Amino acid sequence: MISTSLSHLADVLGGRLVVHGGDTPDTLVSGLVDTDSRLIEPGGIFVAKPGETTDGHLFVGTAIQQGAALAIVERELDERVSQIVVPDSVAALSALARDVVARVRAEGRLKIVGITGSNGKTTTKNLLARILEDDGVTVAPRASFNNEVGAPLTMLRITDATRYLVSEFGASAPGAIAHLAGLVTPDIGVVLMVGMAHAGGFGGIESTFHAKSELVRATREGGLAVLNADDPRVAAMEPLARERGQGVRWFGRGERAEVRAVDVEVSASGTRADLLVDGQEYTLTLRVLGEHHVMNALAAIAAATALGVPAADAIARLETVEIAERWRMQPLGSERVRIINDAYNASPDSMAAALRTLAQITGPHERTVAVLGAMSELGEYADEEHDRVGLLAVRLRIQRIVVIGPEARRMYLEAIAQGSWDGEAVFFPDADAAYDYLATELRDGDRVLVKSSNSAGLRHLGDRLGELFA
Structure with a gap:
């Protein structure tokens, strides 16, 4: 996280600062933020999050042993560490992420890509991050850090040196994507597909459509929507993008797509695809198993090329990826x-x-x-x-x-x-x-x-x- 004073953090979080030891309101903290006390590093910030089976406040002592410089808590604790007492630690995590991203973005270098969809989010996130990391410091979620805790924790890993933030947005309920994407207002919003995943929680496929379209609505005005031309529900998000003055970049298998797979061959060693990217022909040999991952690769290429990465470079980098993620094909x-x-x-x-x-x-x-x-x-x-x-x-x-x-x-x-x-x-x-x-x-x-x-x-x-x- 970028260097921040304790007093500024307390103001941003709307909390009460309790300093300890030699700390003062002007003391700066810049360590990594986490809700898992076992992952805290020296100088880190521990967020004590109440859970379904346990309470993070019970582990503040462990966080201190790990070197925590600050604890964000919902009640003041008799512990030897400075604390910011807030009404809701999860809400505080979001507020902190919003502030940090806005301050880094104000410097003008940071570009943000948000990704959602019923399937393929994590794979696409990993593929896009692999492309971008060769062009500049890139921050992307670990595993599937895409909920109200994981997404802000990822955002808080950025520093002044970060050039790209790739955020993955899951939807546990209507409004979840709007909230998470609203923390960062992406420059590019990527919508992969609208399917039956989580349909039970949303009440059907049309409600899932509205949930996924929240990313387009949250992408900044004048930004870019990267949409799946083959999915009618995703394609129906185009008017939402146009209303916000966003460009639309299509990926898929059909002729409408600017980033298109025209021929795909699947084998036990991977997938080969002939591509057209803005009218230019390329060949992609993807070691990730499964024809469906070609669509994820197309989405990553569409976003990366929109950020200025040459298509040939993007494809070459994708060809170095051996697996999308542990436990995924x-x-x-x-x-x-x-x-x-x-x-x-x-x-x-x-x-x-x-x-x-x-x-x-x-x-x-x-x-x-x-x-x-x-x-x-x-x-x-x-x-x-x-x-x-x-x-x-x-x-x-x-x-x-x-x-x-x-x-x-x-x-x-x-x-x-x-x-x-x-x-x-x-x-x-x-x-x-x-x-x-x-x-x-x-x-x-x-x-x-x-x-x-x-x-x-x-x-x-x-x-x-x-x-x-x-």
């Missing part, structure tokens, strides 16, 4: 038994894309195995969407369908109903039981997809299988 195991661990997140769209990738990369003498868990946050649509996944797995001729957990059982029942009645589909109540089965069932030539939402916990099963067949 992550190749594990060996050539003998290849495990694809994609169990950090799942929605109907990403589940379908992963299953299609499994079918595409499996050779004629190899066997497809799909290890599937529940998709979360679908609400009233959960039964129907889990049925669709079971049906799709059968239609793609997945040769072994392993369904895990009661929340995912309908995938198994639908697979059985659609023709997988001769042992092709099996069900297990938990990951341990499935591991015992797979440890003896998997054989040379198997290509295994492990796919579920994070809450199902199958990412750890994928890791175990990867180690077993390494």
Whole structure:
């Protein structure tokens, strides 16, 4: 974080300053900000956040041992560290991020890109950050830091030397993206797709559209909206952009897109695509598995070239990326038994894309195995969407369908109903039981997809299988 006096911080946060030791209101702090006391470094700022299962105030002592210079708290504590007492520590985190970003931006060098979408946010964020980091100091979220805590923590990592801030915005509820993007007012807003992810929390696909469009509304006037030309709901955001005087830059597979993939070939080693970028021809060889990641790459190229990065440079940098993120189409195991661990997140769209990738990369003498868990946050649509996944797995001729957990059982029942009645589909109540089965069932030539939402916990099963067949 940029250097800031304790008194300024107290004013920004609307809090009461309690100094300790040799500190005064003019004492400067500039360390990293975090809500995890274990990650605090000397000079850092610890935000004591109440949680569902514990309370950050219990760990202020640990933060002090780690070297914290300041604690942002909701009640004054008898601890040997300066404190700013605020009504709401999470709201204070947002206020601090807004102030820091505005002060760095006022110097004129910082460019901000915001990314949202039902799927692909983290992959696109990582791809864009890889492109930009060769041009200047780039700050981007760790993992999926895209909520009311993670997004501000990322913003607070910027310094006076930062040239690019790439922010990922998730939507836990209507208004969430508007709030987070409003902290930084991006120069470029990237909208990837509007799908069924989180539809249960929003009340349907149209409500999801309105939530995702909040990023366009929050992008600065005269900025740029980078939109998916192939998704009708994303394309329908164009008038919102025009109302704010924003330019629109399209990416996709269709002729409307200025950044376009015209031919795509998928293999077990990655994806090759012929591209047109503003009328110029290029070839992209992406090592990240899955045809669907081509769209994420197109979005990253569209944003990067809008920031002045030559298309050839952007493509060359993308070709150095080996995986999008841990637990996202992550190749594990060996050539003998290849495990694809994609169990950090799942929605109907990403589940379908992963299953299609499994079918595409499996050779004629190899066997497809799909290890599937529940998709979360679908609400009233959960039964129907889990049925669709079971049906799709059968239609793609997945040769072994392993369904895990009661929340995912309908995938198994639908697979059985659609023709997988001769042992092709099996069900297990938990990951341990499935591991015992797979440890003896998997054989040379198997290509295994492990796919579920994070809450199902199958990412750890994928890791175990990867180690077993390494």
